[in-house]
Amino acid sequence: MSMSPSDTSNKKKPKKDTVANATVDGTIAGKEQMTLMKNKRLDLSYVQMKWETVFRRILIVMSVIMLIVVAGILATLIVQSWPSIKSLGIGYLWGKVWDPVNNVYGAFPFLIGTLLTSFTALIISVPFSYAISIYLGEYNTKGWLSNLLKNTIELIAAVPSIIYGFWALFVLVPIVRSFEMKIGVAPYGVGVCSASLVLAVMIIPYAASLGTSLIRMVPSPLKEGAYALGATRFEVIRSVILPYTRSGLFAGILLSLGRALGETMAVTVLIGNTSAIANSFKEVFFGPGNTMASVIANEFAEADHPVYLSALIELGLVLFFVTVIINLIGKRIITRYTHH
Amino acid sequence: MDARIGIRNTKSMLFKGLIVFLAFVITLPLIIVLLYIIKQGVMQVNWHFLTHVPAPEGEKGGGIANALVGSVIIVGQSSVLAIPIGILAGIYLSENPGTKLAYYTGLCVDVLQGVPSIVVGIVVYFWLVKPLGFSAASGSIALTIMMLPIVIRATEHTLLLLPPSLKEAALSLGVPYHRVILKVIVPCGFAGILSGIILSIARIIGETAPLLFTALGNNYLSFAVTKPMESLPHIIFTYATSPYDDQHDLAWGASFILLMFVLFLNIVTKLITRKWNIQL
Numbered sequence: 001m002s003m004s005p006s007d008t009s010n011k012k013k014p015k016k017d018t019v020a021n022a023t024v025d026g027t028i029a030g031k032e033q034m035t036l037m038k039n040k041r042l043d044l045s046y047v048q049m050k051w052e053t054v055f056r057r058i059l060i061v062m063s064v065i066m067l068i069v070v071a072g073i074l075a076t077l078i079v080q081s082w083p084s085i086k087s088l089g090i091g092y093l094w095g096k097v098w099d100p101v102n103n104v105y106g107a108f109p110f111l112i113g114t115l116l117t118s119f120t121a122l123i124i125s126v127p128f129s130y131a132i133s134i135y136l137g138e139y140n141t142k143g144w145l146s147n148l149l150k151n152t153i154e155l156i157a158a159v160p161s162i163i164y165g166f167w168a169l170f171v172l173v174p175i176v177r178s179f180e181m182k183i184g185v186a187p188y189g190v191g192v193c194s195a196s197l198v199l200a201v202m203i204i205p206y207a208a209s210l211g212t213s214l215i216r217m218v219p220s221p222l223k224e225g226a227y228a229l230g231a232t233r234f235e236v237i238r239s240v241i242l243p244y245t246r247s248g249l250f251a252g253i254l255l256s257l258g259r260a261l262g263e264t265m266a267v268t269v270l271i272g273n274t275s276a277i278a279n280s281f282k283e284v285f286f287g288p289g290n291t292m293a294s295v296i297a298n299e300f301a302e303a304d305h306p307v308y309l310s311a312l313i314e315l316g317l318v319l320f321f322v323t324v325i326i327n328l329i330g331k332r333i334i335t336r337y338t339h340h
Numbered sequence: 341m342d343a344r345i346g347i348r349n350t351k352s353m354l355f356k357g358l359i360v361f362l363a364f365v366i367t368l369p370l371i372i373v374l375l376y377i378i379k380q381g382v383m384q385v386n387w388h389f390l391t392h393v394p395a396p397e398g399e400k401g402g403g404i405a406n407a408l409v410g411s412v413i414i415v416g417q418s419s420v421l422a423i424p425i426g427i428l429a430g431i432y433l434s435e436n437p438g439t440k441l442a443y444y445t446g447l448c449v450d451v452l453q454g455v456p457s458i459v460v461g462i463v464v465y466f467w468l469v470k471p472l473g474f475s476a477a478s479g480s481i482a483l484t485i486m487m488l489p490i491v492i493r494a495t496e497h498t499l500l501l502l503p504p505s506l507k508e509a510a511l512s513l514g515v516p517y518h519r520v521i522l523k524v525i526v527p528c529g530f531a532g533i534l535s536g537i538i539l540s541i542a543r544i545i546g547e548t549a550p551l552l553f554t555a556l557g558n559n560y561l562s563f564a565v566t567k568p569m570e571s572l573p574h575i576i577f578t579y580a581t582s583p584y585d586d587q588h589d590l591a592w593g594a595s596f597i598l599l600m601f602v603l604f605l606n607i608v609t610k611l612i613t614r615k616w617n618i619q620l
Contacts, residue, residue, distance in 0.1 A: 048516040055518035062428040063445040070448040131362030160546020166580040234352035262456025264549040327454030
């Protein structure tokens with residue numbers, strides 16, 4: 001401590017020199033070996049470091065690919081539907097006549113067809129998906145029967161939609177047709193009614209599996225408190241479980257709806273493909289129609305006029321926005337719900 | 341007082357009965373569809389059916405060899421593309437949570453999951469088919485876009501479940517980052533990633549809409565990926581809506597094979613997830 005800075009520097013300098021001299025004096029072969037080993041290790045770690053940065057870059061590039069794909073989809077849809085947006089304007093969406101032969105395009109019949117099939121399917125499916133959620137989430141959470149039902153419900157989503165469509169065309173449509181004869185409407189068989197029935201079955205798993213996991217997450221102290229106050233099981237479900245999971249179950253229904261809006265093949269086979277709107281609701285519901293997805297599937301290949309083609313793509317653009325927004329809202333609700 | 345408890349208990353019992361009834365009655369449509377497809381399809385399937393191309397319209401016999409080969413090639417190409425991209429993007433998402441890029445990539449994955457398959461079909465039509473013509477390769481690209489979100493989410497969720505100590509231990513031993521990920525983290529989450537991949541293949545092998553305007557269809561056996569190619573779901577769609585009974589028979593047989601394949605893949609996924617106790 002008492003030493004001045006100049007003293008220490010004077011004392012250390014010669015020491016450093018001797019160390020340097022000692023290495024210089026050492027055998028030449030040993031020194032070379034040491035530097036060689038050092039270099040090799042350095043090279044190796046340089047290679048590793050290079051690979052590390054390359055790997056990190058590859059990861060970034062792969063996730064940027066996803067951004068490019070989505071941006072590309074959006075850009076392509078907008079660019080390709082621009083002629084129709086420009087020449088038909090916003091009125092395109094509620095134009096009631098779709099007549100490609102005379103160059104008249106109105107998307108209203110398809111909007112109605114899509115909304116009608118999707119919401120009918122949703123209304124039919126909601127009681128079932130709630131029942132499955134409550135049964136698997138509350139009444140029977142473990143054991144082989146619960147597992148069997150859970151796996152069976154998941155299989156409903158696994159069957160390709162074209163197979164549902166094919167089966168329904170040959171089995172369900174004749175049944176619907178005979179029912180239509182009984183109630184006295186034109187017996188088409190194919191149409192909104194058949195399509196909705198098949199759609200209803202197809203979209204159940206999406207809401208049901210989400211609902212099941214959410215109901216299982218209800219804290220048991222809440223339920224036990226209600227039981228301790230003398231509530232029956234029905235009352236616990238009605239006034240504890242369902243209110244607690246309300247927003248999550250709603251998100252599940254949104255996901256189902258998104259699925260129903262975009263579903264193509266089963267509906268294309270079953271809807272009957274008519275672009276005219278019938279006059280009465282009964283005829284609309286039991287008669288043939290068209291949805292946005294089915295009209296694209298049916299007419300895209302034969303669209304020869306540029307405005308015709310781009311009118312179809314504009315339908316795809318609308319479909320894209322609607323399904324994406326519904327899905328994102330549903331996902332947002334789920335993440336917010338599961339984080340609480 | 342007693343009477344009210346009686347009413348409440350009966351209400352509870354009735355509600356349970358209703359729930360059980362609704363929950364189980366909805367499996368009936370699935371069982372009916374499965375049995376019907378099996379009944380109609382199993383008679384069609386024989387060696388001749390698997391090794392011949394469809395007979396001309398109105399003639400008996402023929403098979404679906406072209407669709408089988410086409411489906412395998414198209415789905416195989418999509419897997420080759422989607423599996424590496426999906427796994428690497430999934431690794432990025434699980435390794436860098438909270439970065440801006442991860443947020444937007446996650447958003448894009450969610451968007452892609454919700455995009456209707458027909459929209460993917462028309463977009464790939466403008467990307468590849470309009471400049472280059474109908475081809476099996478363009479169909480594969482469309483299916484890759486459908487497959488990616490499933491693989492990415494499966495990878496991400498599996499890797500997030502792994503304990504961070506695993507990675508920390510490997511890093512503290514001086515193992516470079518890319519080897520930590522490829523030799524330690526990915527093998528540990530292998531079962532989860534694998535089941536995600538199998539599930540995504542099961543999902544896309546039945547997709548028809550993206551193939552309508554890309555791979556188109558082909559009545560003859562074709563191995564050329566730059567030419568139109570038939571596939572199982574597409575042959576079902578074309579023959580289901582045709583007026584000929586013989587073609588319906590072909591479609592039933594094709595449905596049976598497609599259904600068995602999808603069920604098999606789903607059961608394999610179930611076995612993997614149950615053995616390694618994974619939540620997808």
